[in-house]
Amino acid sequence: MRRYELVGRRDIRLVADAPVPEPGPLEVLVRVRACTVCNRSDLAYYHYYGLREHCAQGCYGHEIAGVVEAVGPGVTRVAPGQRVFVRTPLTTGYAEFALAREIAVGALPDAVPFEQGAILQLLPLAVHATRGVRLGDRVAIVGQGPVGLMALRMAALRGASHLTAVDLDDWRLERSALLGADSTRRVDGSAAQLADVGADFDVAVDAVGTPTTLNACVGLVRQNGLVVMLGTHHVDTHVTVDLVTWERKGLRVHSSAEPVDTARAEAMRTAERLSGTRELHLPEILTHTYALEELPKAMEQLSASRALYPDAGESPYDGPPRETLKVAIVP
Structure with missing residues (x-):
């Protein structure tokens, strides 16, 4: 063959x-x-x-x-x-x-x-990644490539009340709107612009897999919010996080992996x-x-x-x- x-x-x-x-x-x-x-x-x-x-x-x-x-x-x-x-x-x-x-x-x-x-x-990745999304949750998904779009659809099916799609690319954000995003935010990828997206989401999904996007998701969620690691850290395999912030916010966190x-x-x-x-x-x-x-x-x-x-x-x-x-x- x-x-x-x-x-x-x-x-x-x-x-x-x-x-x-x-x-x-x-x-x-x-x-x-x-x-x-x-x-x-x-x-x-x-x-x-x-x-x-x-x-x-x-x-x-x-x-x-x-x-x-x-x-x-x-x-x-x-x-x-x-x-x-x-x-x-x-x-x-x-x-x-x-x-x-x-x-x-x-x-x-x-x-x-x-x-x-x-x-x-x-789809199994998106199913497992969104297992913590509850009815009525406000969800931000950072990264609107294929896996981010699949997570968007799964969060919608799980009953999220508001879905915010975040990406570098206007064309991808147009696709996000077609697939059900309630709002879209174009950013340049910097920590400052990602921080401007908000700070009171119930769930933030990192569908990119970089240190900047993961730490941005920490800032996007409310107290006791959920951070989901869906993007794959293949390039930046070591990520530094501020443990004091994680402790003060009482964050919940899980990945998309099925171990x-x-x-x-x-x-x-x-x-x-x-x-x-x-x-x-x-x-x-x-x-x-x-x-x-x-x-x-x-x-x-x-x-x-x-x-x-x-x-x-x-x-x-x-x-x-x-x-x-x-x-x-x-x-």
Whole structure:
């Protein structure tokens, strides 16, 4: 089969005769019909391979939709021929086939195209990240890339009374308004402008993953407010916080990670139930589609991003890639 492999920093290679994986116990082999590029993990692995230890450990190409080709012993939830989406596979989705654990596979409704279905990998993250949002909460979401938009939709479904979307980019904020943001705030990314967004939110979600955005969320919430770490700190892996402020405000904090299989399964099953609803606005999140051979072109397009550079360092870019959200790769 054809498969792209990340073999070095900014070095991906297309292998024409890679072996097709064989599913073991509780594993599922999926014929990949689409794999969307993760705007944080995939890009960080691509740019920091060899510079950050974790960038050689994650799965490059992990947002998959396709059809079950075969199942291993003990698999009962899915069967060959079934349409599925996958969260955190065992092998790359930039290939004709990918292997995943059964727990990471969810049923994909017939009405959802594969290119949009691959985006559903973000849904369990958003489900778990917004688990602390309560009916009537005022929620600020800093960062309106794909995962921030998915969190926006989940917070709305959980009953938030007011949703404020914050971003560097006017075009993305227009998408936020289409997806249900009650108000939008454009900022230049500085701590001062982020502080001006407010200070009385019940929940603030960091959907970027930088020291500046995380600390800004601390300032955005009220006393005993909730701060959610949804953005991935792949570039700035160490973040300094003011513990005195955290103690005085009595903050609650949690991440979007599902640390154990029971949490993963719960979030995945919720995502599966929501996968067919129009409330997710998947067509508005998918902006580009490329063939598998064009993966280098997609990586180049998405690499024009400020988020790939250290928070305190210089960057040739002042924001995200122009008019780009999710990019799907189709074998």
